[in-house]
Amino acid sequence: MVLGVAGLSVGLALGGVVLLVALGWSLQRTVDEEAFRTADAVARLAGEDALPDPLPVAGGQLRVQVVDSAGRIRAASIDADRLVPMVRPDQLAGDGRRRTVVPGQRLGWEGPVRVVAVPAQSAGEPLTVLVGRSTMDVRHATQAARTVLLVAFPLLVGLLAVVAWRVVGATLRPVEALRSGAAEITGRDAADRLPVPASQDEIHRLAVTLNDMLDRLEAARARQRSFLADAAHELRSPLTNMRTELEVAQRLGDRSDWPAVAADLLADTERLGRLVDDLLLLARLDEQPPQPAGHPREAGPVELGGLLAEVASRWPGPPVAADPASGPAAPATLGPAAPVTAVSGLPVAAAPVSGPPVIVTAASGPAWTVGVPDELRRVLGNLVDNAVRHTRTRVVLAVEPATDGPYHLVTVTDDGPGIPVADRERVFRRFARLDEGRARDAGGAGLGLAIVRELVRRGGGTIGLADAGPGLVVRLRLPVLPDPD
Template sequence: MLLGVSGLVAGLLVGGVLLVTVLGGTLHRGAEDAANRTATEFAGLIANDSLPDPLPVSGDDVRAQVIDDQGRVVAASLGADRLVPFLYPDERPAPGSDRTSSVYIAGERIGVTGPVQVVAVPAGTAAQPRTVLVAKSLGDLVRAVDLLKHSLLIAYPLLVLLLAAIAWRVIGATLRPVEALRAGAQRITDGSRADRLPLPASRDEIHRLAVTLNGMLARLEGSRARQRAFVADAAHELRSPLANLRTQLEVAQRIGDPPDTDELLADVRRLGRLVDDLLLLARSDDLAGRPDPVTGPVDVGGLLATVAARYPGTVTLRPVDGTPWTVGDEAALDRVVANLLDNAVRHARGRVELAGGVTGDRVEITVTDDGPGIPAADRDRVFDRFTRLDDARARDAGGAGLGLSIVRELVARHGGTVTLADAGPGLRVTVRLPAAEPDPVEPDVDSDSAAPAQARSVQTGFARPTTPAG
């Protein structure tokens, strides 16, 4: 605020100096132009040999003389000296010169008060050269400029005080909401309150800033809450297999018998899967919604056949409709299909179907089971991390509640969507991904060797998705 008032004072000071300087220069140029016009008129009269005597001038502040090449006064106006020229010889133009000059002299030399501006204009002929001298008193001009200076010296401090007071109040009123925001942010930082920043009453930029900051604080609070819940759920999920491992090892140590390796391996595998899932989700959080770089074209039909082969006698692979291809990470899409089939097999009563095809510019992967399904009210919630439905999930028989969360994260990275719907009875999960043109496959030189799917994913020259990600 002090800086603003100082800038205002400096600006007014510079403005006052410029005003006095410009006004003084303008008045001086006006006086010189008037004297020059009068002298030029007298020069014209001399050329016409019609110069009157005394010389007619307007105003008491103007004097005129006409002198010859010897410096003698040959004509003068009323009030002008008829013996002594206004200018000394070194101040006048040389005889015969055509140069017009302007000289400032003291007013006492011609009997007036204040400075005087004298204009010298050559006139006459080469045989009889003359010089016209017109003296213009600048006393009124100087007094006017001095009056302006004195007025500014008196009005300037008063104006500065008035504008400083106004600026103090206006800037203070403008910055008061900012100070309130700062104080609110300080209280939040100190932990004395967990509220939002105060909203100013005015609907201006500061109000919009406060709304934006409150939205950011809400998102940060939600992120912290999700992080705390994630850590608590992860610790809770890790506790069970770790407790089982510890119990078996302690019992084996006490009784001296080797532990059941099958149970130990089952718990270790469960821990491994849980750690992998947590790392994948943590990496997704680090990406903050940014998609992973695509790695290559993916043959969705071949991918579905590969995954379905891991569930012999349990999953039925329906004929693939068309030639579905997409662009992305084949291992990640394999994880998507495997997670969906794991959920379906876990909850199905006997039928699990896997299908794929192309619909418009989208590749669709569908997993259908005849299990209890998921109520419509819970279909958004099941994608949350560590979520289980009471009638369909159990911690011992099922997973950790991360399968569908991982599916949603991986599908989102590939610019796709995942939806749940009734299969009557059962559940139908549909994954939609951007479609791409099939990858051109070079002819095989060895008919007994087949290029694996992962080798295809690193070839160059594949087509990009036909629609933007999202």
């Protein structure tokens, strides 16, 4: 505030100086114009050879003399000197209109006198009209303005300083409240919030924005605590199993079935490795900045039909070749029929087989998308793995190439218990599991769908869940490759 008042004082001082200079210049210009008007009038009389004696002058602030080239006075006003010109003869040399300043003693006045000279002509003889005008009134006006400014300037600066102190204090008081509130917030209490002023101004909006930021930070801390707790729990489970098996085997000694113990330890180690890989993948996805146009730099063209067939080949299922003479069969549907397998681009046929769920893929034509092949393979693998664990008879993979839209539609359908509508958003959270239908099982840690959503969002696509009647269908929309050629 001190700097503001100092700057304001400097500005007012410069403004006062400019005002005084402008006032003096304006008054001096008025004096010159008055003197030139009088001189021009007398010069016209001289040109008409009609100079009166004495010369008529309006007011007592002007004195007029008409002198010839030799410096003799030919005519003068009633109060002007008739023997000595207002200016010296050497100052009369030259042509044109001139102005000068002479001491007031030469005319019997105090202070400087403004004298203008205008050439005239009378009966072929060159003359010069001299008009003197006192500048004391200009000086008095300038001094009065200077006095007023010198008296008013300190008062004005003091008044402005008081107003600035009150206004700035009232403005910064909410800021100080925000600062003190921020200093008291420790980050441990979720109820800590900054005070919001009642005024609907920038400070109010700042407080609201800061409180929103605190809400987001608190939500992020809560997610981090939950994530760490879930991760610690998931990591502890296989480690506890491994330790228990080793302790039991140690107590039994030679009676232990070491091949069975090794198999159990290997299964727990694989589960632990998958969990660590999933956690590292999520950490990398969180750290990577958004890529331009929604696609990573490693993205390239991928044909979805072939990718579905590749992913489906990882799960058991007896492939059945269709009879070419019979023509294309109907698309695969869910129901009590026997599981079937169809490879992208081949017709679908059915056969009465038994065994584990069989992955069924169907494609109506080539569907090119842009993405990272490994990421798309991971997305489809997680979706199929999740569907296989919860289906009753089969899982159907299908792709519908885009016709007039910017996305291909990939569906993964199972006929399991499904997911309630209220829980379809929650299953995409990290370490999220449902208590019914899709409960905790030996293979999942609740990270598969979270990884799927992050990878799909990173690739510029969307994912959603819907009823399959019975079962669940995952609808995956992937961007169309702009130029498949």
